[in-house]
Amino acid sequence: MRYGVLGTGAVGVKLGSKLVELGHEVVMGSRTKDNPQALEWAQGAGPLAGAGTFADAAAFGERIVVAVNGQVALAVLQAAGEAELAGKLVVDVSNPITFEDGLLRVAPVESDSVGALLQRSFPGARVVKTLNTVNLAVMVDPDAVPGEHHLFVCGEDAGAKEETVALLGEFGWPAHRVLDLGGIVEARDVEMLMPLWINLYKRFGHGAFNYEIRSAP
Amino acid sequence: MRYGVLGTGAVGVKLGSKLVELGHEVVMGSRTKDNPQALEWAQGAGPLAGAGTFADAAAFGERIVVAVNGQVALAVLQAAGEAELAGKLVVDVSNPITFEDGLLRVAPVESDSVGALLQRSFPGARVVKTLNTVNLAVMVDPDAVPGEHHLFVCGEDAGAKEETVALLGEFGWPAHRVLDLGGIVEARDVEMLMPLWINLYKRFGHGAFNYEIRSAP
Numbered sequence: 476m477r478y479g480v481l482g483t484g485a486v487g488v489k490l491g492s493k494l495v496e497l498g499h500e501v502v503m504g505s506r507t508k509d510n511p512q513a514l515e516w517a518q519g520a521g522p523l524a525g526a527g528t529f530a531d532a533a534a535f536g537e538r539i540v541v542a543v544n545g546q547v548a549l550a551v552l553q554a555a556g557e558a559e560l561a562g563k564l565v566v567d568v569s570n571p572i573t574f575e576d577g578l579l580r581v582a583p584v585e586s587d588s589v590g591a592l593l594q595r596s597f598p599g600a601r602v603v604k605t606l607n608t609v610n611l612a613v614m615v616d617p618d619a620v621p622g623e624h625h626l627f628v629c630g631e632d633a634g635a636k637e638e639t640v641a642l643l644g645e646f647g648w649p650a651h652r653v654l655d656l657g658g659i660v661e662a663r664d665v666e667m668l669m670p671l672w673i674n675l676y677k678r679f680g681h682g683a684f685n686y687e688i689r690s691a692p
Numbered sequence: 693m694r695y696g697v698l699g700t701g702a703v704g705v706k707l708g709s710k711l712v713e714l715g716h717e718v719v720m721g722s723r724t725k726d727n728p729q730a731l732e733w734a735q736g737a738g739p740l741a742g743a744g745t746f747a748d749a750a751a752f753g754e755r756i757v758v759a760v761n762g763q764v765a766l767a768v769l770q771a772a773g774e775a776e777l778a779g780k781l782v783v784d785v786s787n788p789i790t791f792e793d794g795l796l797r798v799a800p801v802e803s804d805s806v807g808a809l810l811q812r813s814f815p816g817a818r819v820v821k822t823l824n825t826v827n828l829a830v831m832v833d834p835d836a837v838p839g840e841h842h843l844f845v846c847g848e849d850a851g852a853k854e855e856t857v858a859l860l861g862e863f864g865w866p867a868h869r870v871l872d873l874g875g876i877v878e879a880r881d882v883e884m885l886m887p888l889w890i891n892l893y894k895r896f897g898h899g900a901f902n903y904e905i906r907s908a909p
Contacts, residue, residue, distance in 0.1 A: 585798050620908055654892075656888075656895075667801075671873075671882065683907060683908035686904070687839070689839035689903070690838075690896050691836055691900035
């Protein structure tokens with residue numbers, strides 16, 4: 476499968492590297508053709524890896540991974556180009572966060588979410604929100620955390636969610652540990668977990684934790 | 693111990709009844725002296741139970757439990773009266789939610805929370821946020837859900853949090869399963885879980901679930 480990974484930060488590098496390791500072809504996209512981090516990654520990741528602009532990566536990918544800060548995700552998809560997204564699975568793993576005076580801020584929040592915003596803005600894309608609730612290491616190594624902890628998916632397109640669950644399976648997540656929350660409006664449910672997540676991250680001193688949903692039978 | 697439980701809904705009834713069962717004296721407070729639900733509860737709950745206005749309940753209680761919808765919590769504490777809250781542990785279990793066209797809304801959110809608002813408005817009170825992340829049955833019966841699932845506390849006053857953890861212990865929660873998130877600003881962390889909680893509630897068809905935080909050692 477060919478993937479376009481949008482974003483050259485730690486999440487983009489982690490997911491891009493895992494996809495290459497799994498035998499997929501990946502172009503990492505950034506604002507410019509000569510982004511040093513993207514070029515360095517592509518050179519180090521072997522023949523299945525490449526680098527280019529957001530539009531290059533989106534054109535190359537049969538599937539798109541949004542691995543930028545959620546607050547710039549819309550601009551990044553606009554740079555990628557609507558035509559390059561049409562019909563494609565767009566996996567949004569972003570959180571729309573900033574820090575102001577040490578306090579985590581989340582925007583949009585509650586009445587909207589990045590996931591919903593992307594789907595509204597690109598109705599031809601098949602947006603699925605997932606993976607934003609865990610640290611990047613846990614994304615591709617669920618066994619880094621003990622227990623039957625969970626991930627979430629949401630989106631409008633049932634087939635896109637099935638493809639996403641299968642992709643998460645390639646990452647090591649059993650399908651029964653991926654909970655389908657419903658339509659893309661539910662992206663807010665998981666984006667709103669960030670303040671708790673950051674608090675727990677400070678508590679533990681690392682990101683190797685996750686939520687296991689326990690329920691009476 | 694004497695408790696003032698503010699609110700006559702299902703949460704107030706559940707917590708008031710559990711406190712009476714534990715041997716505490718409880719006055720349930722409502723907007724008026726002759727609230728039928730409060731009178732009915734007090735008559736059925738035995739000699740340790742009483743009913744009155746919010747001010748009556750706050751004056752009676754050595755500790756106060758805020759068991760109303762979070763969107764009216766400030767008004768309820770104002771009705772209770774600042775003098776009746778001074779120095780007291782105020783346990784805020786509320787969520788500031790409404791439903792609009794079937795969609796859960798949360799307000800305040802992100803930049804503020806009910807917990808922080810109450811503490812700011814009544815600096816003499818010792819506000820602790822807790823229990824708002826679980827169904828009312830789970831609040832007083834953690835074994836209704838399997839596993840080592842967690843509660844959270846936050847607040848400015850360390851002693852108030854210790855008293856709260858001890859109270860939760862009376863409810864059946866081992867202290868190691870109550871995570872201290874820090875100051876009252878962290879109340880937003882847990883109030884922002886409500887959209888996910890409601891989603892899971894619809895999924896399971898019941899409220900007997902909770903989050904177990906799993907972490908690498």
